[in-house]
Amino acid sequence: MTSAILVGGRFSVFHSWGDDGFAGSSPTTSVLDPFGNVLGVTYNPHYLDVLAQVRA
Numbered sequence: 087m088t089s090a091i092l093v094g095g096r097f098s099v100f101h102s103w104g105d106d107g108f109a110g111s112s113p114t115t116s117v118l119d120p121f122g123n124v125l126g127v128t129y130n131p132h133y134l135d136v137l138a139q140v141r142a
Contacts (some may be wrong), residue, residue: 096120 114128118119 097125100124 097117097119100105100118102115117125117127119125
């Protein structure tokens with residue numbers, strides 16, 4: 087997962103929501119970068135499906 091990669095670097099978890107509660111259950115989290123910026127990270131499997139169709 088992307089947030090795990092970020093936290094493994096110089097980012098720290100700001101808030102982890104897990105499932106966003108919407109249909110499709112996209113896990114979300116927020117990380118804090120070394121400069122104090124909060125970045126939202128989500129995993130959207132629907133986007134990956136659409137991207138694969140466009141590239142085919």
